[in-house]
């Protein structure tokens with residue numbers, strides 16, 4: 001059973017400057033909850049009991065968010081605001097949440113390497129803090145965890161992207177003859193130009209990894225963008241063990257992208273019975 005997850009949340013958030021100058025991008029709200037909470041909840045709803053958030057120096061708001069705020073709890077109770085009290089008290093209760101600081105931002109591979117001691121020698125999940133997946137019935141990472149139980153090998157969560165977008169993702173190359181949602185991979189390449197892309201099947205920010213990944217990450221040389229890339233370590237691991245891709249069945253929002261972020265807010269507003277009618281009315285007027 002996969003019980004541990006790593007959520008890298010140490011990036012600078014340059015796509016969302018200037019707000020991210022003073023606030024972690026993972027705290028950007030989808031209405032009234034930070035994006036990171038949705039990612040933590042996906043892990044919790046998938047049976048994860050221990051989550052390691054890999055953070056950096058300016059991310060204390062994330063630590064505070066998952067901690068209790070006893071002063072506020074006392075005030076809300078005294079004011080008889082039981083609903084609000086319950087709302088803040090239960091944040092972060094679904095799993096044990098741990099933190100480690102990535103002292104230098106050397107890339108995603110380096111961020112995942114910070115989890116080595118926490119993970120030990122068991123397979124684990126990785127959920128990128130920028131990528132929100134919504135499937136209330138069957139969370140994206142649970143889809144991968146279930147497949148792990150069958151294949152007992154690393155799995156990369158994938159989706160099809162337009163040819164012109166391959167330079168934004170890790171792109172997978174299935175072994176010959178592999179078809180369907182689950183494919184054994186031949187190779188993977190980080191952010192290839194369209195003309196160099198072996199397929200349009202992109203890694204969407206979800207991984208189930210064998211603990212042997214750390215062996216490759218420890219001595220992984222810098223790759224694309226002069227960063228230590230997780231994709232490059234996975235490629236080296238592929239020479240020694242099987243790696244699969246699984247097409248995920250869920251709505252994905254890249255909340256590091258402004259248009260996706262706005263779409264997520266609109267979608268969540270339209271799913272919220274207390275907001276839906278008014279928001280829809282305003283949207284209709286605009287259109």
Ligand code: G1P
Nearest residue numbers: 108131168169170203204205231
């Ligand atoms: C990272 C990974 C990339 C993956 C992407 C998904 O890139 O390196 O392989 O496709 O996340 O969001 P980033 O977007 O952090 O540059």
